[in-house]
Amino acid sequence: PYEVLVVGGGPAGAAAAIYAARKGIRTGVAAERFGGQVLDTMGIENFISVKETEGPKLAAALEQHVKAYEVDVMNLQRAEKLLPAGADGLIEVQLANGAALKARTVVISTGARWRQMNVPGENEYRNKGVAYCPHCDGPLFKGKRVAVIGGGNSGVEAAIDLAGIVSHVTLIEFDGKLRADEVLQRKLRSLPNVKVIVSAQTTEVTGDGAKVNGLVYKDRGTGETHTVELEGIFVQIGLLPNSEWLKGTLALSPRGEIEVDAHGRTSLPGVFAAGDVTTVPYKQIVIAMGEGSKAALSAFDHLIRTSAP
């Protein structure tokens, strides 16, 4: 059995694996796609101490760093079920290929995915004007026109944030009214360079072949379609944690995030979690790495307290 089994190979999982392996304990990583969301990212400018890098480059560096240690890297392996420790004290993780891995502690770092609009042009112009993370990509649109799709808390926060950087923000909400907290809505309404459009369904992202130049929405009241000319679109209609496989096994928040305490402990003894799949706010690479490191140290602490002398 592993002493620490990490499930997920993004920034959080890579950090957890390195911290665990550096304790000289038997460490494994099972990941559906080693690198995680970083693989889908173009420019990264907020990975502190690295002024600028690219997702695939950072993902390769993560893998190299992990492989510098004695870590069993099991790539292209999807976990489907977790069974709490039985009498033998071993937690079991069942994989889609039918194999079962046993471990004294598990760090879950299966990340999250942005909910997409699923409209024509969205995938084609991803990273070419279509963005999902205002903290990451906001500065790329300095002085330009953008739209934010979604009028929940994250959409309205994004619009407020972006309004300070870009020239103009159009916020588009499907519903008849915004769902964000009133205090955020009040702040939004006070901004001169923000326009809010409700009852609007985005139907298409348009571009010139190289980058985004507009979006098309349908007024759900009249059925008419309208075009907005812009350079960027921030899709803020939800971040979905990859925790479906854990439903009923450990405590999840109403949004499906794994509930963790300040040590990265979940509701199950010996099971820790880190990164975008957890309730820890602000889904970012540096944060995921810090949380992954912390979860591995907590797992190590758990091991030294529970193992026979």
Ligand code: FAD
């Ligand atoms: P992830 O990166 O999501 O990794 C999850 C890992 O778990 C993957 O290996 C995945 O394959 C695996 N996995 C999932 N389910 C299972 C399963 N059932 N079994 C086994 N493995 C599984 N952050 C920044 O700080 N700066 C940026 O510039 C930036 N830009 C971004 C741009 C885009 C387009 C996107 C999508 C995100 C961006 N982010 C950025 C956010 C950042 O990528 C995430 O916060 C970070 O990757 C989270 O790390 P993680 O390890 O928690 O999860």
